Amino acid sequence: MNQQEFAVWTTKTQSSSHQWVEDDIFRQNGRGAMYYIGGEDGLYMKIASDGLLTAGDYKGAVPHIGEALFTVEAQRQYSDYNEAFTAALSIGGQKFLMDMFSGDTPSPDLHLVKGGTESADAQHKPLYPHTAAYAHEHGELNQYREGIRLNRDCAAAIDIAVRASNYELYRYDLAGAAKSVVAEHGFDRTAWVLANVIRRMDYDGRISQKHKQWAQEYPIPDGYKADFYLDTHPAVLDGFIDHARQEIDNHLRAAEISTEQNYNLLDGRINNEPAPHADLTDGQTHEEIAELAPETLPDPEGRPSLLEQLAQLKEHPPVHTSPNHSGHDGHER
Numbered sequence: 001m002n003q004q005e006f007a008v009w010t011t012k013t014q015s016s017s018h019q020w021v022e023d024d025i026f027r028q029n030g031r032g033a034m035y036y037i038g039g040e041d042g043l044y045m046k047i048a049s050d051g052l053l054t055a056g057d058y059k060g061a062v063p064h065i066g067e068a069l070f071t072v073e074a075q076r077q078y079s080d081y082n083e084a085f086t087a088a089l090s091i092g093g094q095k096f097l098m099d100m101f102s103g104d105t106p107s108p109d110l111h112l113v114k115g116g117t118e119s120a121d122a123q124h125k126p127l128y129p130h131t132a133a134y135a136h137e138h139g140e141l142n143q144y145r146e147g148i149r150l151n152r153d154c155a156a157a158i159d160i161a162v163r164a165s166n167y168e169l170y171r172y173d174l175a176g177a178a179k180s181v182v183a184e185h186g187f188d189r190t191a192w193v194l195a196n197v198i199r200r201m202d203y204d205g206r207i208s209q210k211h212k213q214w215a216q217e218y219p220i221p222d223g224y225k226a227d228f229y230l231d232t233h234p235a236v237l238d239g240f241i242d243h244a245r246q247e248i249d250n251h252l253r254a255a256e257i258s259t260e261q262n263y264n265l266l267d268g269r270i271n272n273e274p275a276p277h278a279d280l281t282d283g284q285t286h287e288e289i290a291e292l293a294p295e296t297l298p299d300p301e302g303r304p305s306l307l308e309q310l311a312q313l314k315e316h317p318p319v320h321t322s323p324n325h326s327g328h329d330g331h332e333r
Contacts (some may be wrong), residue, residue, distance in 0.1 A: 009063035010182050014039055018167060020092060020099035032081065038067055043163055044070065045088050051078035053087055054276035055160050072155035091157055092164055093180035095173060123151060124186035131223045148227065154185040154193045155228035162232045162240055170235060178243035187251045194241055206234035211241050
């Protein structure tokens, strides 16, 4: 490599300091696609032709990304390149999408992305919210192990999304990062991972008290041991949790509105029964009330009952005429 080539590659690497860049050589070699951001040290995503998505960080991209040392933080096999690229869009968030299709960097093959995407809920595997002991007792160890793997992937995706959203020094697009993680891993799993992580950070004053209280109230069974962690700085993580909880709360509220049948208060519980009316009769029958307090019942001839008369008085109170100041009744003698 001569000096001119070195300068060209160095410029290419530096162009990735604040935007996602695609590695031309990786694609030309028929290996799929690789995208990276951060300059000499940063984050990367690789999509193999068979749909294997790998994400992590790299160091020492001098003069180009091919010289870097890569550390894998998350890896998942998708059915094809199209599905893997859709997942990469979710992980990278709005910034990745804008950088890829802005025209400033080589764009991926658009025909590989056509065909639409499934809704966020339809493509997610259900959460397994039980302990290892429960899984062993009920013959569900396979579901438990699969849940552990998916939870680790979600935790890794949070770290990657937060770092990828760092578009300027100390500035993050945490709203976009939260949307991308929820879209990729679902509302339930994202909430589960965050609640478990927050519980272990109860000592840390950089996590808001409202988030700690939310995590303590989250339904995690006693004895559940979460074996996933987050490397994101606690102060930044607290901001991410704000946006993630907003996404989750909006989803739960929308779900309740769409299925609520009682039209009582929106309280986070779907189709809960309305509060029963107070029994003012103290268990007395109609006949007993008619004997003890007949004035409270409707008159058989259609005349209003005492209670109905009181209600009418409240709606239309009588107008009283005040006496004059002289103490007389107002008539001249």
